[in-house]
Amino acid sequence: GLCVWLFARQVWHIGASGLTFGFMFFVFTIGALRWDRKAIALSMIVFLLYGGMIWGVFPGRPGISFESHLSGAVIGLVLALLLRDTDPRPPEKKYSWEDEDIDMPSLNESERQ
Template sequence: MDIAPPTPEPGSAAVRFDRERINYAVFSAAILIAGIWLVWLGSWLLGWSMNDLGIAPRQLGGLVGILSAPLAHASFDHLMSNTLPLALLATLTLYAYPLATRFALPMIWLLSGIGVWLFARDSVHVGMSGINHGLMFFLFLTGLLRRDRLGVAISLVVFFFYGGMLLTVLPREEQVSFEYHLAGAVSGLLAAILLFRLDPKPPRKRYSWEDEDDEADDATDAEFDLPRPDGVPVLWKRDPEQSGSARILPFPARIDDDTGGTRRTLH
């Protein structure tokens, strides 16, 4: 599905395109949230073990957790703590950067899982918090790199709501997988560096006062421009019609103090 880029003019076409982007972002984020809820309900009803779905570091059987671990949660409280951040971060990511998200989300999902499998402590790691950290860091850095109004605004929003994620990449609680948080954050930063140019920037709106300033500057510059050589009057040329009436003014004589005579001076 091709998503139209945002436009600076608030016309009917811009409103329609923006509505399409919002619908696309909300619908896609809802599918992702529905997936983690269905997996949790299925594991609760069928008695599945989290050990079968999570990442077991450096074990061949734990490789499957790279794909399934973000969908699995250890408890209902764990699920609820990840649902709201995922809803907001996924919606903002899909709305602001629909093209980059198609590559960023799988990259964060896989790289964070691989990082946990390679470097995490011996335990079973489950939950969507690693993906949430990846999306938060992706949104924050992408907005800073792009420097457009939409990106900077979203960077400020996610930092205001979830800036505390900067501290959760460090070990704080024994039961919390900071390794998943750290791997997700690094994956999000890497995805932002590689993909921040993928979505086109919205065209910048130009206001009337900017054009007026340019015209005023041009007029001021023209006032101080030097004239063309053929437009400079030649002052030393004598009018041929007045050459007959020209007069030569002699210099006054100068008295020589030594001899008492006079002498002419040349100037």
């Protein structure tokens, strides 16, 4: 809302579409930045369902407040960048072949002799 009040045209700006754009861009960006399966899956679902919303960020029809959409998208991106490391990452699975303590036979010929 504050960005719209500061930078938008002198017309009526009604609705919560800026908030929905902010949420959509936040979820998509945080999924792309975190690189864990759940975040990427949620990011892809958001993109598939709401990917067409990207065109609402640009000026289109005269009666639509693209400033609300654009400010919501920018705020969503900025918050995703700022908050990407605030919650703990899920534990990474460690497989048995990744364990360095296990003595594995070497395939190098010089070590066999």
